[in-house]
Amino acid sequence: MRDVCVIGLGLIGGSLLRAAAASGRTAWGAAVSEVDADAASRAGFDVTTDVEAALHRAAAEDAMVVLAVPLPAVEDLLRLVNQHASHCLLTDVTSVKAPVLDAVRRRVPYTRYVGGHPMAGTSKSGWLAGDASLFQGAAWVVAVEEDTDLEAWAEVAKLVLDVGAHVVPLPAESHDEAVARISHLPHLLAAILATIGAEGGPLAMSLAAGSYRDGTRVAGSNPQLVRAMTEGNRDALLPIVDEALGRLGAARGSLASTGGLAATINAGYEGAQALAASLDVERAGVRISLAAPDARQGLIALGERGGRITGLTDGIATGEVQ
Amino acid sequence: MRDVCVIGLGLIGGSLLRAAAASGRTAWGAAVSEVDADAASRAGFDVTTDVEAALHRAAAEDAMVVLAVPLPAVEDLLRLVNQHASHCLLTDVTSVKAPVLDAVRRRVPYTRYVGGHPMAGTSKSGWLAGDASLFQGAAWVVAVEEDTDLEAWAEVAKLVLDVGAHVVPLPAESHDEAVARISHLPHLLAAILATIGAEGGPLAMSLAAGSYRDGTRVAGSNPQLVRAMTEGNRDALLPIVDEALGRLGAARGSLASTGGLAATINAGYEGAQALAASLDVERAGVRISLAAPDARQGLIALGERGGRITGLTDGIATGEVQ
Structure with a gap:
């Protein structure tokens, strides 16, 4: 060895x-x-x-x-x-x-x-x-x-x-595209959520429970390391951030106009099933x-x-x- | 009693x-x-x-x-x-x-x-x-x-x-504003993340680790219950979604133009400290x-x-x- x-x-x-x-x-x-x-x-x-x-x-x-x-x-x-x-x-x-x-x-x-x-x-x-x-x-x-x-x-x-x-x-390119989805976007969204939560002050923090703790956990990571990995993957990350902006904007529009969030929430539920299925699949x-x-x-x-x-x-x- | x-x-x-x-x-x-x-x-x-x-x-x-x-x-x-x-x-x-x-x-x-x-x-x-x-x-x-x-x-x-x-x-209004930040936005972001992750197919799922699992966990909740709470809090949730759109858009602009994400990631890190401090504070x-x-x-x-x-x-x- x-x-x-x-x-x-x-x-x-x-x-x-x-x-x-x-x-x-x-x-x-x-x-x-x-x-x-x-x-x-x-x-x-x-x-x-x-x-x-x-x-x-x-x-x-x-x-x-x-x-x-x-x-x-x-x-x-x-x-x-x-x-x-x-x-x-x-x-x-x-x-x-x-x-x-x-x-x-x-x-x-x-x-x-x-x-x-x-x-x-x-x-x-x-x-x-x-x-x-x-x-x-x-x-x-x-x-x-x-x-x-x-x-x-x-x-x-x-x-x-x-x-x-x-x-x-x-290949390197396939890796970088995938981690933009499943690692770098999660870090960005966690940072944004932690910022917006904290802006709610002690009141918001006093009510924070599982969904907030889970969603912000990686925002506590060393910010220099998070910057290094997200900024270093700029080319692959930009289109993924655009996709998140598009989906969040669509949710916003739907909530404001029809009052409904079915498309967003149902797609997320199916996505969560995809992860669960991938852990469970017959190989x-x-x-x-x-x-x-x-x-x-x-x-x-x-x-x-x-x-x-x-x-x-x-x-x-x-x-x-x- | x-x-x-x-x-x-x-x-x-x-x-x-x-x-x-x-x-x-x-x-x-x-x-x-x-x-x-x-x-x-x-x-x-x-x-x-x-x-x-x-x-x-x-x-x-x-x-x-x-x-x-x-x-x-x-x-x-x-x-x-x-x-x-x-x-x-x-x-x-x-x-x-x-x-x-x-x-x-x-x-x-x-x-x-x-x-x-x-x-x-x-x-x-x-x-x-x-x-x-x-x-x-x-x-x-x-x-x-x-x-x-x-x-x-x-x-x-x-x-x-x-x-x-x-x-x-x-009061009801203060509650609804706070939960838009620390419960309903987390559910929306988790749904969007789970959708974008799953679009990466089995490859992306095979690389999903802690940040993705944490960030998508609540996307596996019963979608009817998630719709009921988010759609039911429409008035308080809309301005919070707008804030998330603004912050994600600013991150996108900064990454595309200067290549930097310091403002986004540092603010998120400070937000994460605010939650940690609130659990720990002298009362x-x-x-x-x-x-x-x-x-x-x-x-x-x-x-x-x-x-x-x-x-x-x-x-x-x-x-x-x-």
């Missing part, structure tokens, strides 16, 4: 360092944040605030390098990767994939890069919020592009499986040989249909799809 | 019947829904599908009548109340207060009516979803208008305290004598400042406010 070097020890990077170590890998990390690095060190992990030293060691050991910093810090970090570990197998956990892919192609053209994004998190951030079990049962996108090196892809996928997640193979087993000439297309088709890879042995990916 | 007659045995009415009985009161109920009435009867409660008989008994026993039906059914039920129990102490648990107050004044002019609304619920509905402990720790608005009979108010407040909730005294004790000439104003001022009544003995309401 290849060693793992995690750069960035916040919620995701810190959880991955713990989980990789727990799975039996040799794993070390680095964080610019002294708070995170100190806490990780006190917890017995092999970490440093010297990012260059950690990358140098990764090059010497031919380790896999995992970028676990927020999107705005990725470009600078890639410059260091190019200086110190330009031939290492590289992946990341950033919440937007096309901009990172683009930056890697510009900054570290000779690396073997496979983008990644675990669909796990809490509204907390930092090392202390992390947990080796954070990824258990979570979806983790491992990006497949037309030119993806499938040996590198399999190594990243194996790490993902080792830490308890399942692999969703997708068929699939096997994809990574040596097959159409392996990339097979992986992408699986991901696009909502499927997942749950095992990987001897070049054969096994999984399930509805 | 006055007997309690609950009409409507869904989630809220069914939970109230259980909780009132558990608190030692004589309590009976009626439901048009045979499913709910059968289930309640099998659980050992004193219930019938004959609403008129239940109201007739309420008149004979001088019981408190609780309307626990959705808003669209209130007018018809008030006709029956006027026929069979027109002098009973009357309250309700409907999620909108001004329209019910208006209907009561038109349909049952001689009743002593005190509006109520427990801020508790789940996305489930029906008798089987109910629970005697549903109201523990919940806010329950008990309406105070300029002409409210404070003896009647105290009786309704006592029932609320007996079932484990605290009392928030508010001072208050005492309000219901016999004082300005008791109504004192109660309303308490509610408007986010305060609550937690005890009621010998005409003295005790509570706390920040």
Whole structure:
């Protein structure tokens, strides 16, 4: 099993360092944040605030390098990767994939890069919020592009499986469009709801119950991280925000004119059933040989249909799809 | 302690019947829904599908009548109340207060009516979803208008305290404005989010994680009940929807032009802190004598400042406010 070097020890990077170590890998990390690095060190992990030293060691050991910093810090970090570990197998956990892919192609053209994004998190951030079990049962996108090196892809996928997640193979663009819907729009709507609720003052807060707590929970997330992911996905997010504006405007018009909200509320109810059904659906087993000439297309088709890879042995990916 | 007659045995009415009985009161109920009435009867409660008989008994026993039906059914039920129990102490648990107050004044002019609304619920509905402990720790608005009979108010407040909730005294209009912010807008945004998420198909559903699950949870509520409460609060809800449209449009404009979402996300973060702070705030004790000439104003001022009544003995309401 290849060693793992995690750069960035916040919620995701810190959880991955713990989980990789727990799975039996040799794993070390680095964080610019002294708070995170100190806490990780006190917890017995092999970490440093010297990012260059950690990358140098990764090059010497031919380790896999995992970028676990927020999107705005990725470009600078890639410059260091190019200086110190330009031939290492590289992946990341950033919440937007096309901009990172683009930056890697510009900054570290000779690396073997496979983008990644675990669909796990809490509204907390930092090392202390992390947990080796954070990824258990979570979806983790491992990006497949037309030119993806499938040996590198399999190594990243194996790490993902080792830490308890399942692999969703997708091109960067498909990932970014989907997360605009199911992660970035939720964060925007939560922020707007929390703003409008708080404007109601102590009275409104005194009546806030389940629907408000649920609807605003992620508004309590670190605002810099939320900005990084939403602003970083601008191209995919704009049309989704437009769709929300259109639907909210239609609801407004209907309420004002006919007094009815049936179309809005019934569509939402059906949407909620779609999520419930997707958790419950009967799934068929699939096997994809990574040596097959159409392996990339097979992986992408699986991901696009909502499927997942749950095992990987001897070049054969096994999984399930509805 | 006055007997309690609950009409409507869904989630809220069914939970109230259980909780009132558990608190030692004589309590009976009626439901048009045979499913709910059968289930309640099998659980050992004193219930019938004959609403008129239940109201007739309420008149004979001088019981408190609780309307626990959705808003669209209130007018018809008030006709029956006027026929069979027109002098009973009357309250309700409907999620909108001004329209019910208006209907009561038109349909049952001689009743002593005190509006109520427990801020508790789940996305489930029906008798089987109910629970005697549903109201523990919940806010329950008990309406105070300029002409409210404070003896009647105290009786309704006592029932609320007996079932484990605290009392928030508010005029109907203040209630309706606040719930537009912290309950009805959350339901609308959840419906829109669930619609847009589901349009992303199985792929989007396969990546949905905490932010999407939290943000769409109430979209799974019974759509007829959600329509009843949102459409029933049209006057208060329209300006709140306009505010959401304005804020979402501003976010869209900022993302498209400067690429930034700082204003939206920072305001949301501060709003989330306001909710957290309201749960945590230091509160001072208050005492309000219901016999004082300005008791109504004192109660309303308490509610408007986010305060609550937690005890009621010998005409003295005790509570706390920040």
